[in-house]
Amino acid sequence: MKIDDPLDFEGDNDPLLTVRRPAKRKKVIELDDLVEDYFNSGKDELKASAAKSKGRPKGDNSDDEDKQVRKKEIDFCKFVEECEEKAKAMDPGEDVPQWGQQVFGCQKSPSGLNGTGVENCQLLQSFCGDKQLGFDLEIERGEGFLEGMLINGWLLKLVLLYGSVEDSIASWVLTKLLYSSNKKLQDSASEFWDSLLSLNEDDKPLVNFGYFPSYSILMGAILNYGYLHDAPCTKTCTSEIAVADTSDGGPPQNITAWLRVVSACCKIRKMHSIFSPSEAQDVLVIVISLFLDRRLEGLLLILGDCLNSLISYFNMSEWESSCLMVAESISKRVNMDLNCLRLVDCITGTNDRTKFLRSQLALQLLKNSFGLKVSMVANVERILKSVTSINVKEKECNFFVLYVHIVLMDNLLFSSDAFRNKTAIIDAWRNFLRNCSTQIGCTDWRFYASKVRNKASYLLQGAMLKRPAGSGSIPAK
Amino acid sequence: MYDAVFQIFQSSSSLELTIASFHLLMELGKQYPRVYLTNSGSHPTIVIVKESWSPFLLGNNVASGELGRNTSRSDHLFDSLRFSLLTEAMVEASNDTGANNGLKHIENMVLFQYLVRTLEADFVPRHIAYKESLDWVIIRESVLSVLLGSRKLVFKMFVKNCISLLNQHQREVEDDISSKSASDLDSSLTFSLLEFEREALISVKKLFIMVINLDLIRKEADKLGLTSRADGLRNPILEVILEELTYNTIYLSPFLLAFTEWKWKLQIILLYFSRYQVKSAVRTRRSDNSQQDLTVESALSMFSTEASAKAMVKMMCPEVAQLLLAHAYQVCLSVDGDSSEANDAAKMMGASLLEISCKFVSAFQNLRKINTNIQISQFEKEALFTAATLTRKLQNE
Numbered sequence: 035m036k037i038d039d040p041l042d043f044e045g046d047n048d049p050l051l052t053v054r055r056p057a058k059r060k061k062v063i064e065l066d067d068l069v070e071d072y073f074n075s076g077k078d079e080l081k082a083s084a085a086k087s088k089g090r091p092k093g094d095n096s097d098d099e100d101k102q103v104r105k106k107e108i109d110f111c112k113f114v115e116e117c118e119e120k121a122k123a124m125d126p127g128e129d130v131p132q133w134g135q136q137v138f139g140c141q142k143s144p145s146g147l148n149g150t151g152v153e154n155c156q157l158l159q160s161f162c163g164d165k166q167l168g169f170d171l172e173i174e175r176g177e178g179f180l181e182g183m184l185i186n187g188w189l190l191k192l193v194l195l196y197g198s199v200e201d202s203i204a205s206w207v208l209t210k211l212l213y214s215s216n217k218k219l220q221d222s223a224s225e226f227w228d229s230l231l232s233l234n235e236d237d238k239p240l241v242n243f244g245y246f247p248s249y250s251i252l253m254g255a256i257l258n259y260g261y262l263h264d265a266p267c268t269k270t271c272t273s274e275i276a277v278a279d280t281s282d283g284g285p286p287q288n289i290t291a292w293l294r295v296v297s298a299c300c301k302i303r304k305m306h307s308i309f310s311p312s313e314a315q316d317v318l319v320i321v322i323s324l325f326l327d328r329r330l331e332g333l334l335l336i337l338g339d340c341l342n343s344l345i346s347y348f349n350m351s352e353w354e355s356s357c358l359m360v361a362e363s364i365s366k367r368v369n370m371d372l373n374c375l376r377l378v379d380c381i382t383g384t385n386d387r388t389k390f391l392r393s394q395l396a397l398q399l400l401k402n403s404f405g406l407k408v409s410m411v412a413n414v415e416r417i418l419k420s421v422t423s424i425n426v427k428e429k430e431c432n433f434f435v436l437y438v439h440i441v442l443m444d445n446l447l448f449s450s451d452a453f454r455n456k457t458a459i460i461d462a463w464r465n466f467l468r469n470c471s472t473q474i475g476c477t478d479w480r481f482y483a484s485k486v487r488n489k490a491s492y493l494l495q496g497a498m499l500k501r502p503a504g505s506g507s508i509p510a511k
Numbered sequence: 512m513y514d515a516v517f518q519i520f521q522s523s524s525s526l527e528l529t530i531a532s533f534h535l536l537m538e539l540g541k542q543y544p545r546v547y548l549t550n551s552g553s554h555p556t557i558v559i560v561k562e563s564w565s566p567f568l569l570g571n572n573v574a575s576g577e578l579g580r581n582t583s584r585s586d587h588l589f590d591s592l593r594f595s596l597l598t599e600a601m602v603e604a605s606n607d608t609g610a611n612n613g614l615k616h617i618e619n620m621v622l623f624q625y626l627v628r629t630l631e632a633d634f635v636p637r638h639i640a641y642k643e644s645l646d647w648v649i650i651r652e653s654v655l656s657v658l659l660g661s662r663k664l665v666f667k668m669f670v671k672n673c674i675s676l677l678n679q680h681q682r683e684v685e686d687d688i689s690s691k692s693a694s695d696l697d698s699s700l701t702f703s704l705l706e707f708e709r710e711a712l713i714s715v716k717k718l719f720i721m722v723i724n725l726d727l728i729r730k731e732a733d734k735l736g737l738t739s740r741a742d743g744l745r746n747p748i749l750e751v752i753l754e755e756l757t758y759n760t761i762y763l764s765p766f767l768l769a770f771t772e773w774k775w776k777l778q779i780i781l782l783y784f785s786r787y788q789v790k791s792a793v794r795t796r797r798s799d800n801s802q803q804d805l806t807v808e809s810a811l812s813m814f815s816t817e818a819s820a821k822a823m824v825k826m827m828c829p830e831v832a833q834l835l836l837a838h839a840y841q842v843c844l845s846v847d848g849d850s851s852e853a854n855d856a857a858k859m860m861g862a863s864l865l866e867i868s869c870k871f872v873s874a875f876q877n878l879r880k881i882n883t884n885i886q887i888s889q890f891e892k893e894a895l896f897t898a899a900t901l902t903r904k905l906q907n908e
Contacts, residue, residue, distance in 0.1 A: 161896065161899065169892065169895055171892045171895060172892065173896065179893075182889050182893055183893050183896070186841075186889075187771075187841065188894065188896070188897045191841065192844075192901070194845075195864075195901065196904070221709070290706060331526055331527050331530060331703075332617070332704075332706060333703065333706060334531070334534060335530070335533075335534060335537075336706070382538065384538065
């Protein structure tokens with residue numbers, strides 16, 4: 035913690051530096067106010083106020099003097115305004131859109147949900163104790179009664195004790211999970227399926243059942259939620275429907291339950307593969323693209339869990355090729371702006387698989403950006419060349435794109451260990467970073483220039499630490 | 512750096528920041544635990560990294576040489592008082608639903624979740640180590656124990672707040688996403704809100720279970736004479752919960768629905784019944800064990816005949832009795848599936864599931880004989896249905 039102290043000290047000093055600027059600005063605004071006052075208020079008033087404030091003697095020529103002063107003021111104001119406009123033109127930093135893409139369009143109402151026929155299930159039909167018991171249990175409510183059983187946990191208890199579950203009940207619970215608008219019902223249904231899909235210590239299922247959630251059902255659900263299958267910025271949803279959509283609650287309400295059941299499906303792979311590898315790829319792509327929806331940002335942890343379960347769903351042999359496919363299809367979906375950085379960020383890289391996915395995704399994004407195709411190592415060199423060929427001293431240099439490239443490149447090189455021993459590549463990269471951090475002046479006002487500069491020097495530090503000669507360990511702090 | 516992230520966590524202005532810093536802190540906690548077990552040889556030994564950062568600032572930390580530190584720097588850290596204030600704030604926020612401070616509320620809930628997670632990360636390895644070594648000091652020094660032992664925290668109020676949190680959640684879900692606002696930001700907030708409430712609820716439950724375990728260990732240590740006056744006095748949480756539930760019977764149903772950990776739930780129910788147990792003169796046992804001996808079977812026996820049921824109903828409100836019976840029955844069902852603690856379970860049940868199912872049904876029938884206009888809640892109806900179905904199935908086997 036001691037190391038932090040000088041830093042904090044600097045931090046304390048910092049406000050002093052920043053305080054000055056607003057002070058200057060204030061002056062400018064005051065002048066503006068004066069001019070405004072002048073235009074708003076009459077001549078006499080201004081005179082009076084001037085007289086009051088400065089106590090200037092009122093001579094015959096005072097009018098002329100005042101006029102001159104006023105003219106100067108106006109000129110000065112105009113000058114300042116011009117300057118401000120120029121500065122704004124030079125630094126449109128606030129115009130960069132934040133990350134966030136529309137992932138869901140209009141929600142469709144699911145078809146054929148009524149009349150599931152669950153009230154005809156064995157469990158209810160075979161019950162004839164009504165008269166014996168002497169209580170009216172209202173079983174004739176059928177589905178309503180079962181919903182209560184599900185919410186209060188009795189259904190799951192019964193199923194676990196029976197050791198089996200009827201298909202009609204299992205599928206009914208899944209439908210409730212995916213489409214019910216009752217949050218409590220969703221929660222209980224996810225819990226129900228989570229238990230069904232769990233294995234005990236001996237890798238045996240807790241309950242016998244023949245009905246599994248399938249790829250087509252889960253995909254059908256997410257499409258019903260309005261998932262936009264192709265490409266960014268699709269405007270398949272007309273604005274009118276979009277308006278109607280937001281009014282009924284924004285993001286799909288069942289998405290949490292959906293994510294949970296997908297995670298649960300991955301748990302039972304040892305016994306039953308619910309997804310084929312290519313299907314699992316599709317689901318993975320969907321889950322990753324959900325990271326882009328701003329409305330789901332509160333679900334970051336659940337999304338992360340789901341992502342990890344899906345990633346560990348693949349076999350060792352399937353993973354590498356699947357990972358390439360996933361990275362490729364995601365890179366086509368996402369724009370080369372802060373969105374793609376958000377995605378790379380969200381793949382946490384806490385284990386080898388996620389690290390690999392992260393660097394692959396970065397690679398694919400860079401490849402798309404430069405219009406390259408296929409093959410691994412040779413490509414990285416070419417990409418590196420393309421990135422490093424940018425001359426930061428040039429006037430037309432697009433710093434925003436450069437910023438994105440730098441971050442992606444760093445992820446590509448350092449997320450996985452693949453390049454750690456390729457000294458040539460690493461050295462070239464470090465040289466470029468050094469150039470970026472030294473050649474961009476700190477007074478460079480151009481759009482994103484300072485960001486590139488800071489990022490480059492930050493990454494350079496990291497790159498030094500990750501040198502192959504070093505211990506290779508990443509420090510904790 | 513932890514400090515900085517934690518400060519950002521607490522003062523963040525956007526959901527994104529809150530979640531991101533929470534995520535980061537959680538991952539850091541996983542990667543670099545403060546307390547962990549190493550398997551040296553046959554039994555695990557506990558390793559405590561004293562100098563690593565913790566969001567809690569507790570009595571002994573302050574005492575042990577942090578004099579050089581500016582107090583303002585540790586303002587954002589949590590001590591006992593702030594921890595209980597946090598729960599209070601959460602209760603208040605969920606009380607007035609129309610409030611605009613949705614973000615603050617979420618932040619508090621996430622914060623609570625993080626703090627409980629930290630407590631857990633500290634307590635669980637200590638608990639495991641304790642089972643091996645029976646060394647009370649390990650537990651006494653746990654953050655949880657120090658946190659709750661402090662005089663600044665009024666334990667009763669704290670538990671009360673936690674209980675009402677559990678209830679709030681139940682009620683809110685019943686209202687079902689009542690307030691939906693049109694603006695984009697708000698909808699994303701309300702959307703996440705339910706999720707965080709769920710998580711916060713789980714955290715409250717975790718906290719309760721930890722405290723119950725702590726109490727249990729403490730009792731053991733007491734017996735062995737290891738505790739000293741310095742450890743302070745605190746009522747066991749089970750007693751506090753029970754008291755709260757006895758005086759506020761409206762809390763009973765939501766609490767039992769929310770609190771799902773079977774063993775302690777059953778314990779609470781049985782303790783509740785044991786207050787009304789008719790003590791027969793024949794039984795002579797030490798007062799210490801009297802509460803432990805009550806089983807589900809004996810609780811049901813209190814209602815086994817019309818006369819005894821009538822006697823019980825005179826003492827306790829029939830609605831409460833029905834509710835407790837139904838919940839006790841539900842616990843029995845889950846106990847049966849849990850093989851790891853079958854021994855404990857059998858002790859607490861005192862009979863086979865078939866017997867209990869039959870007795871459960873007859874208990875309700877007896878109650879009906881007393882009062883033919885008996886009102887049965889949905890939950891109890893479902894319980895009866897389950898009992899009847901199971902009885903038939905078990906009889907056929």
